[in-house]
Amino acid sequence: MADLRFDGRVVVVTGAGAGLGKAYALLFASRGAKVVVNDLGGGRHGDGSSSKAADAVVDEIKRNGGTAVADYNSVVDGEKIIKTALDNFGRVDILINNAGILRDKSFAKITDQDWDLVHSVHLKGSFKTTQAAFPVFKKQNYGRIIMTASNSGLYGNFGQANYSSAKLGLVGLANTVAIEGRKNNIFCNVIVPTAASRLTEDILPPDLYAELKPELIAPVVAYLCHESCQENGSIIESAAGWAGRCTIVRANGSLLRRRPEDDVSIENVRDNWSIIRDISNAQRLESIQDATGALMSSLDGLRSGTDGVGGEESDVFQFCNKDTILYALGVGASVTAENELKYLYENSEDFSVLPTYYIMPAMQVMFTSSAVSRAVPGKEIGLEQVLHGEHYIEMVGEVPPQDGKLVSKFRISEVLDKGSGAAIVCDIDTFDQNGNLVARNQCVTFAVGAGKFGGPRTGTKAVPCQPKPSRNPDATLSQKTSVDQAALYRLSGDVNPLHIDPNMALMAGHKTPILHGLCSLGFSVRLVLSAFAGHDTSLFKAVKARFVKPVIPGETLKVDMWREGNRIFFETSVVESNQVVIAGAYVDLKSVKAALPSSPKSNMSNLKSDAIFEFIVDQVKQDPGKAKAIGGVFLYNITKDGKQAKQWTMDLKNAKVFEGKPDGKPNTTLTVSDEDFLLLAEGKLNPQQAFMKGKLKVTGNIMLAQKLAPLLKTNAAKL
Numbered sequence: 092m093a094d095l096r097f098d099g100r101v102v103v104v105t106g107a108g109a110g111l112g113k114a115y116a117l118l119f120a121s122r123g124a125k126v127v128v129n130d131l132g133g134g135r136h137g138d139g140s141s142s143k144a145a146d147a148v149v150d151e152i153k154r155n156g157g158t159a160v161a162d163y164n165s166v167v168d169g170e171k172i173i174k175t176a177l178d179n180f181g182r183v184d185i186l187i188n189n190a191g192i193l194r195d196k197s198f199a200k201i202t203d204q205d206w207d208l209v210h211s212v213h214l215k216g217s218f219k220t221t222q223a224a225f226p227v228f229k230k231q232n233y234g235r236i237i238m239t240a241s242n243s244g245l246y247g248n249f250g251q252a253n254y255s256s257a258k259l260g261l262v263g264l265a266n267t268v269a270i271e272g273r274k275n276n277i278f279c280n281v282i283v284p285t286a287a288s289r290l291t292e293d294i295l296p297p298d299l300y301a302e303l304k305p306e307l308i309a310p311v312v313a314y315l316c317h318e319s320c321q322e323n324g325s326i327i328e329s330a331a332g333w334a335g336r337c338t339i340v341r342a343n344g345s346l347l348r349r350r351p352e353d354d355v356s357i358e359n360v361r362d363n364w365s366i367i368r369d370i371s372n373a374q375r376l377e378s379i380q381d382a383t384g385a386l387m388s389s390l391d392g393l394r395s396g397t398d399g400v401g402g403e404e405s406d407v408f409q410f411c412n413k414d415t416i417l418y419a420l421g422v423g424a425s426v427t428a429e430n431e432l433k434y435l436y437e438n439s440e441d442f443s444v445l446p447t448y449y450i451m452p453a454m455q456v457m458f459t460s461s462a463v464s465r466a467v468p469g470k471e472i473g474l475e476q477v478l479h480g481e482h483y484i485e486m487v488g489e490v491p492p493q494d495g496k497l498v499s500k501f502r503i504s505e506v507l508d509k510g511s512g513a514a515i516v517c518d519i520d521t522f523d524q525n526g527n528l529v530a531r532n533q534c535v536t537f538a539v540g541a542g543k544f545g546g547p548r549t550g551t552k553a554v555p556c557q558p559k560p561s562r563n564p565d566a567t568l569s570q571k572t573s574v575d576q577a578a579l580y581r582l583s584g585d586v587n588p589l590h591i592d593p594n595m596a597l598m599a600g601h602k603t604p605i606l607h608g609l610c611s612l613g614f615s616v617r618l619v620l621s622a623f624a625g626h627d628t629s630l631f632k633a634v635k636a637r638f639v640k641p642v643i644p645g646e647t648l649k650v651d652m653w654r655e656g657n658r659i660f661f662e663t664s665v666v667e668s669n670q671v672v673i674a675g676a677y678v679d680l681k682s683v684k685a686a687l688p689s690s691p692k693s694n695m696s697n698l699k700s701d702a703i704f705e706f707i708v709d710q711v712k713q714d715p716g717k718a719k720a721i722g723g724v725f726l727y728n729i730t731k732d733g734k735q736a737k738q739w740t741m742d743l744k745n746a747k748v749f750e751g752k753p754d755g756k757p758n759t760t761l762t763v764s765d766e767d768f769l770l771l772a773e774g775k776l777n778p779q780q781a782f783m784k785g786k787l788k789v790t791g792n793i794m795l796a797q798k799l800a801p802l803l804k805t806n807a808a809k810l
C-alpha cells in the first residue's frame with residue numbers, strides 16, 4: 092500500500108519548538124505537508140519568549156528538503172497563527188493544538204494567576220486557534236483538528252488542578268467541535284499522549300522517560316489527520332509505541348423507584364448503590380441522544396412495571412468457594428459419600444460447583460426486587476403467601492469460574508390466575524463479568540390466595556413439566572434430610588422466614604417451618620448426578636421441576652429416576668409420608684455416565700444367604716491378621732425380598748464369625764440384601780455408595796464399616 096502523504100496540505104502545529112510538537116512538525120513535513128511551526132519560545136511556566144525554538148525546527152525541516160515557516164505568536168492570539176499559514180501558504184488544512192504550560196501547585200495553594208494562565212494557554216488557546224481555522228475549513232469542506240488532553244485530566248493528578256481541568260475541558264471542546272464540524276468534513280479528535288517533554292522531564296521516572304519518545308506518538312496524530320481517516324470525536328491515548336481509544340462509559344445502573352408515582356428516598360439510593368456503581372456491564376453511549384434514549388427506556392421500564400410485567404431489574408451476585416461449599420452442605424453433600432468431596436473441599440483436584448448453585452443469583456435478584464409483591468393487579472403479596480411453584484435452570488455455555496461475580500437480570504414474564512393462587516412466571520438471565528449469558532433461570536412463584544383477579548389461567552411462557560414414564564424406575568436413591576436442613580440451606584441466600592420461623596410458618600398455614608423447594612431440588616439433582624453422571628457437573632444441562640407438596644426438615648427424600656436418552660425423568664417423594672413432593676421433573680444431561688444398572692437383579696437368583704456366611708468365614712480365616720486389624724464387632728443382617736434372612740456376628744477383634752447375635756452390644760450393625768451383598772463383594776457396589784443409596788444401612792461406627800470393605804472385596808464367583 093502507498094505511504095500516507097500530506098502533499099499540498101498546510102499544517103499548523105502549536106508549541107512545535109520542542110518535544111511532541113517538534114516531532115509532529117518534522118513528520119508532517121517529511122510526508123509533504125507545508126508546516127507552520129508555532130512556538131512562543133517561552134519557559135514551561137509560560138514565562139518569557141524567544142524565536143529560537145521555532146526557528147531551529149524550521150531550519151531542520153528545510154535542511155531535510157521540506158517547507159516550513161516559523162510563527163512566534165501566543166496561542167491566545169490564535170487568529171494570528173492561522174493568518175501566518177494563510178499569508179505564507181494560502182490555506183490551512185490541519186490544526187494541531189499542542190502548546191501547553193504548567194503551573195503545578197497543590198489545590199490549596201493555587202492562585203488565580205496559576206489558574207488563569209494555564210487555562211488561557213490550553214483551553215482558550217485551543218479555542219482561539221480553532222475558532223480562526225474553522226471558517227476556513229468549512230469553506231474548503233475539509234479540516235482536521237487535534238486537541239491535546241492528558242491522563243492528568245482523565246484521572247486527576249496531585250498538584251495539577253488547573254492543568255487537569257483545562258485538559259478535560261479540551262475533551263468537552265473536541266466533543267462539540269466534532270459534532271458541529273462533521274457535516275463539513277471537519278473532524279476533531281483528542282490525543283492523550285504520555286511523552287518525554289519539557290513538561291514531563293522531572294515528573295516521570297527516568298527509565299520510563301527514556302522510552303517515551305515523541306516520535307512514537309507522532310504517527311498516531313498524523314494518521315488521525317490524514318484525509319483517509321474517518322475517526323471523529325474520539326480520545327486516543329498513546330505512549331511508548333502503543334495507542335488505544337479511551338472512552339467514557341455508563342453503568343447499567345438501577346431504577347431507584349418502582350412506580351412513576353413513587354419518590355426516591357436516600358435509603359433507595361443506599362440500597363441500590365452496588366448496582367449504581369457497578370460497571371461490569373457498562374456501555375459506551377455514542378451521543379447525547381443515546382444517553383437520553385437510555386433514560387427514556389429506564390422510564391419505560393418504570394411505567395411497564397406498574398402492572399408487574401415487563402420491567403427489568405438487575406443485581407450483582409458475588410460468590411467464592413466458601414459459598415458454593417456451604418450450598419453443597421445445604422443440599423446434603425457429604426464427605427462420607429463417594430465422589431462428593433469435590434463439592435466440599437476447595438483443594439480437591441476436581442473441585443466442582445453443583446450446577447443448581449447457579450439458581451442462587453436468580454433468587455437474590457428476586458428477593459432484592461419488590462416486583463413479585465406487586466405482580467398481581469390490585470393486591471399486595473406478602474412473603475407468607477409465596478411458595479416456590481416450579482423451577483427451571485439451564486446452564487448456557489461454559490460453567491462460570493468457581494468464584495466471581497455475576498449479574499442477573501430479572502423480569503416477570505407472565506402472571507396467571509390459578510384460582511387458588513397466582514402463578515407468577517419470573518425469568519432471570521445471569522451473565523458473567525464479560526457479559527456472557529451463563530445461566531437461564533425461571534421461577535414460577537405461587538402466591539397462595541392471590542388468584543381470582545381476572546387474569547388468564549394458562550400462559551405460554553413457563554417451561555412445561557414432563558410426565559414421568561409409566562414403567563418402574565431405573566434407579567432410586569434416598570437420603571434423609573437433617574432437622575436443621577432449612578437452617579443450613581437458608582445461609583445460601585433464601586432467608587424467607589417461612590423456613591425457620593415457627594410463627595411465620597403458622598401464619599402461612601404450616602404446622603412447622605417447611606424446607607425450601609430449592610433445597611429438595613438440590614438434593615434431587617445431586618442424586619441424579621450421582622446415579623447418571625458420575626458426579627460430573629459439566630454434564631449437566633438443565634433441570635425442570637414442580638413442587639407439589641411441602642417437605643418438613645428431617646424427612647427422607649426418595650428420588651425415583653427414569654432414563655430416556657440423555658434425559659433423566661425424576662420424581663421425589665417423602666419416604667415417611669409416601670407423598671410425592673417434586674413431580675413432572677427432569678434433568679437434561681449432555682451425556683450419561685456411570686448409569687446405574689436398570690435392573691440390579693441380574694445373576695443374583697442363585698445366591699444363598701448361607702453361602703454368604705461361608706464366604707465371610709472363609710475371608711476371615713484366610714486373612715485373620717487383616718480381620719483383627721479392622722477390629723470391631725459387627726452384627727450383620729442379610730435380607731431377602733426386604734425381609735430378615737439371616738443374622739451373623741463378625742467378631743473381627745477375635746477373627747471369628749458366627750451365626751446369631753453377639754453376647755454384648757455390637758458396635759456396628761450392617762443391614763444389606765443378599766443381592767447387594769454380592770455386588771459389594773464383587774466390588775461393583777461401593778460401600779459408601781451403597782450406604783448413600785440406602786442399600787447398606789449402617790448404625791454405629793461408620794468408619795469401621797468402611798474399613799470392612801476391602802475384606803469383602805474379592806471374587807464373588809467363589810460363592
Ligand SMILES: CCCCCCC[C@@H](O)CC(=O)SCCNC(=O)CCNC(=O)[C@H](O)C(C)(C)COP(=O)(O)OP(=O)(O)OC[C@H]1O[C@@H](n2cnc3c(N)ncnc32)[C@H](O)[C@@H]1OP(=O)(O)O
Nearest residue numbers: 457463478479480481509511537587607608638639640641
Ligand atoms: C419474592 C421472591 C419469591 C421467591 C420464591 C419462593 C421462595 C421460597 O423461599 C419459597 C419456598 O421454597 S416454598 C417451599 C417449596 N414449595 C412448596 O412447598 C409448594 C408445594 N406445592 C403446593 O403446596 C401446591 O402445589 C400449591 C399450594 C402451590 C398449589 O396447590 P393448590 O392451590 O391446591 O392448586 P391445585 O388445585 O393443585 O392447582 C390449581 C392450579 O395451579 C396450578 N399449580 C398447582 N401447583 C402448582 C405449582 N407448584 N406451580 C405452578 N402451578 C401450580 C395447577 O396446574 C392448576 O392450574 P391448571 O388448572 O391451569 O393446571
